[in-house]
Amino acid sequence: MADSTQAAAAPKPSSSVKLVLLGEAAVGKSSLVLRFVNNDFQPNKEPTIGAAFLTQKTHLPTRTIKFEIWDTAGQERFASLAPMYYRNAQAALVVYDVTRASSLGKARHWVAELQRQASPGIVVCLVGNKVDLAEGDDGPDAEEEEGADGEEDGQGEAAAAAAVKPAAVKPAADEGAVRKVSTKEAKAYAEEEGLLFFETSAKSGLNVSEVFTAIANAIPEASLKGGRAGANAAAGAGTQAAIMAGADSSKVNLNAKAGGDKGQEGCAC
Amino acid sequence: MQDDLKPTLGEQDRSLSLTKSPPEAPRTDHDELRSIPGDTVPSVEVSRELTPPPLPPRPRLEVQGRPATSSGSSLRLSKRTSRPQLLSQPTTALSLTDVHPQGRLESGSLQSSPASRPVSRKQSASHLGRFAGSSESGGDDSASLRSYAPTLDARLDGESLLGGLVETEETPAWRALSAQIERDDPFGNIETVDNEFSSQLEHEFDSLETGENDLRTEDDLLELWKAKLKHFFILSASGKPIYSRHGDDHLISHYIGVAQTIISFYQGADDPLKSFTAGDTTFVMVAKGPLNLVAVSRLGESEPQLRTQLESLYMQILSTLTLPSIEKMFSKRPSTDLRRPLEGTDVLLDGLADGFTRGSPSTLLSALECLRLRKTHRRTINETLLKVRSPNLLYGLIVAAGRLVSVVRPKKHSLHPGDLHLIFNMLFEAGSVKASDGENWVPLCLPVFNNTGYLYMYVSFFSTSSSPSSNNDTTSQTGSERPASKVKDDELAIVLISANRESFYELRKMRDDLVLQLEKNQSMSLIKTAIHAGHQPCTDIVPGTPLRHFLYKSRGNVQFTMPSFEPHFHGLVAKRKLMSLYASLHENLHSRTAKTKVVHVVGKEATALAWETPLFELFCVAGPGATRSQLAAGANRVVQWVRREEERVFIIGGAVF
């Protein structure tokens, strides 16, 4: 996807962006990165061990962004290491699996932690992955709608129940409905929290490069220069994501004053 | 020739074994890590650190009447008047502490390779006598071996190992595998063997995941499950399933229940059950604190071998969680479900388990294999490593397709094959690190080094097929044509380990510097050439001998070397069978404290010789027609070859700072 470089002909200003992927294990974080970096997909990807570090460039009209990507493993035992990865990050992808309701609960948890602990200017994008499963399950439209309806039924409750166990809320989930998190529910949540939001498929490639482009656009110019304060500037940049609540991305910045882990930033990127 | 086969006394063997400390032995020193130059040890996890034991745990060796506490092993050794010269040897070994006496081949009088050497020790000398010392006639040779034979018990008798395939000792699996093999060239024909066992072996690693077998009934699944030749289970002391190589919880729950009942019955009786056999199946149990590990094998493996395998699985669990955290979880809540904290590590356990099922020389010998490189080339690489070493580095490794290229380590810390095995397994068996195509930063505990805390491992893989910046393409090209080198074997990894969890970027820079330097001084292309060259065929190493394969372990260096499996041992079944043979030889060599340091077996399928001295263990396999003297000659040739090649096939010392 993201154009593999070379367009360096015109010397556009180039800057690095540290990005971290968070989310429950097996939601497709590594697959999204693999799609973004290599335009490839592996059906039976093995679980990430520890964390993987990758880089990839994205070319915007006015500048080149070099993403330095931390793909974390997502398993519980690594939770205490997460700050090491999101500290100093300018962007975070919080990923859930649209076919697994619990994964959205986990995503909410990560968003909250980022808001508390991460750099104030961090751009957060909520990503619902594996939409290919939700589509493939039904005939193109018919059942899809049915599934979506089903979601909506459960949605109110799920939200009320703090999305901890939305799955349990609708036990007899329609046999055919693979999708367990409706677009509507997730989108509403993203808007509320001021997150960029996309539904993607690492398998088909749907929306994957869009996610990274949207993030690149949402990174405040000021923060690229090293300052992290001018976050508001970012709001306007979320053009691509506008449909999906991108316009709110400043909210995170305003809320998040953070984390008690200043003094010990060991790693300059 | 025969007088060259100088078996050593069991007692000497034990003295060497003394240096092989169990993991818990060294935990007596504290805080040494903090004194590593430049190491600020910000990581609280690694709260203590100890002089590591020279070797990884070798339960089997421990059995041999060794004192349980071995922290004083070197001291003990130092009291052995029989081999004082070893004590002053500086260690250069990969995994020996500096005080560890080590048997380099240079250590003159100990040099026990063939055709030479006066033996300095009484024991050896007297032992030698058994070989009817004198002359070179083939007659004498066989006579001496025969005279030796009586000291072997029935199990050691060659016929029961290889020849008497119908004897009761043979497992049905082995029998089945062997039944159709022609007498004259059994291994040559092994690919044509088509029977229950070999076809089962081919399917041994197939998944039982229901997702792929939706159409199968539960009974079908159970049949498939039962057909597996080997099972590993890990359960908590309270009976919760933690890991099973095959089958999901539902499928195995009944069996886990039975296992749990049996284990707890005996534990309750304060008489823990260690193993039992039922027909051709061996069951082995190992209790490790709150965990019980069970191996079930129809591959004819011995109890100590299975025990070692279970220990290794346990080490993997420690590596993921550390001992204190496991203990804490279970003391808080005895019914803890360890699956959650272990989530995602099944691939690592599977990798180990399947390695055991396939049979791995490295595991069998508890030793590492190195990439063969010229001494000067290796020295250049070592110097480069030292030059670019960054302050927070603890260990640095260059690993090519599971073989070590070079090591950089602090003087006071050695690397342990047991720990390295876990790392290699993670790198080369579990795909995710390798496949990630980038760099990885992996917290892990190296349990032999220190089972209480985490270290942080930077891993970066390179493909060796394309050598982008190499200015020496021609050399690497020639090698890459070899069909033997599969994509899988083409990988080169740089592994940098630190106690500092924040040192990723620092180590990453070291990697960049290292690669730059290695490319500048041509080392990179030399390494790639060596990787593509693969293992040498046996006929190149010892031409003119009937040997088809061998394993040579340098005990002092804790490393082994071997030729290519091709052409005689092609494919899973043939390799497994060869490894089974090695395993029996190994077992025979080690199972008694004894006297027996040479084992010679003659079978319908193959002949083999195992030979142990304080310096090395050597296992040679030839075709069925080979005579004893031919085998002995072949063994001597191998030893001579190793002596010549020692600094190429082994890392002697590595880069120490």
Ligand SMILES: Nc1nc2c(ncn2[C@@H]2O[C@H](COP(=O)(O)OP(=O)(O)O)[C@@H](O)[C@H]2O)c(=O)[nH]1
């Ligand atoms: N159908 C489908 N499967 C996916 C998708 N993304 C990932 N997967 C699969 O989901 C599993 C977990 O993916 P992985 O990237 O390892 O998840 P991670 O643990 O979040 O990094 C793998 O088997 C992937 O092949 C997707 O978009 N569609």
Ligand SMILES: [Mg+2]
């Ligand atoms: Mg992953």
